[in-house]
Amino acid sequence: MALNARLDHRNPLVFDTHELGRRPGALQRLNRTIDAPKDLGLKDVIEVPEGAPVELELRLESVMEGVLVTGTARAQAEGECVRCLEPLQLDVEADFQEMFSYPEADERGRAKSRSDEDAADDEDDEDRLFVEDGLFDLEPVLRDAVVLALPMQPVCQEDCPGLCAECGVRLADDPDHHHDAVDIRWAALQGLAGSLEDGEKDEMSGAEPGVDEKQEK
Numbered sequence: 001m002a003l004n005a006r007l008d009h010r011n012p013l014v015f016d017t018h019e020l021g022r023r024p025g026a027l028q029r030l031n032r033t034i035d036a037p038k039d040l041g042l043k044d045v046i047e048v049p050e051g052a053p054v055e056l057e058l059r060l061e062s063v064m065e066g067v068l069v070t071g072t073a074r075a076q077a078e079g080e081c082v083r084c085l086e087p088l089q090l091d092v093e094a095d096f097q098e099m100f101s102y103p104e105a106d107e108r109g110r111a112k113s114r115s116d117e118d119a120a121d122d123e124d125d126e127d128r129l130f131v132e133d134g135l136f137d138l139e140p141v142l143r144d145a146v147v148l149a150l151p152m153q154p155v156c157q158e159d160c161p162g163l164c165a166e167c168g169v170r171l172a173d174d175p176d177h178h179h180d181a182v183d184i185r186w187a188a189l190q191g192l193a194g195s196l197e198d199g200e201k202d203e204m205s206g207a208e209p210g211v212d213e214k215q216e217k
């Protein structure tokens with residue numbers, strides 16, 4: 001299946017193994033900075049913006065059945081704090097290791113295991129990655145690694161207190177912020193009591209409308 005899709009060597013996530021060669025034990029280190037592909041991360045939660053730089057550090061090792069790729073990707077992801085909804089940025093470092101098999105090695109493997117468990121083998125094949133014409137595509141590996149390295153519930157700071165349930169203010173900006181519903185009611189009652197003591201007669205006699213009229217003119 002993977003063999004049907006031709007790899008494009010101009011794709012920055014496609015790597016060439018010709019220089020590495022096929023002698024088992026050969027090693028090659030590669031550094032490459034690429035533009036992040038679309039949808040790299042957890043959609044609508046936190047992701048590396050399309051086109052943002054992704055630094056790749058790779059170690060290719062030639063083994064009998066293919067190329068073992070070990071590496072690290074570094075990038076900056078952007079998202080939103082799940083508690084206070086502020087935008088946030090996060091440095092991501094994602095490690096990965098993946099085997100890219102030579103297609104002929106796959107066929108040998110198939111021939112050998114046909115008699116054993118076909119079903120299990122076919123399932124494994126779905127996930128297998130291959131070297132095709134000496135090229136391999138790192139993109140699926142990068143995607144999986146970045147997703148695993150990102151938090152499902154990103155927060156702007158470990159102890160982000162979130163938003164005030166009463167008024168929605170961001171509590172980290174205003175640590176002393178609080179509402180005491182009981183106090184507010186008390187204050188209202190005390191205010192009412194005060195106005196009743198001080199100005200009960202004035203209110204009853206309709207002094208307030210008069211004041212309002214004066215202020216408006």
Ligand SMILES: [Zn+2]
Nearest residue numbers: 081084156160
């Ligand atoms: Zn927050």
Ligand SMILES: [Zn+2]
Nearest residue numbers: 164166167168
């Ligand atoms: Zn509040």
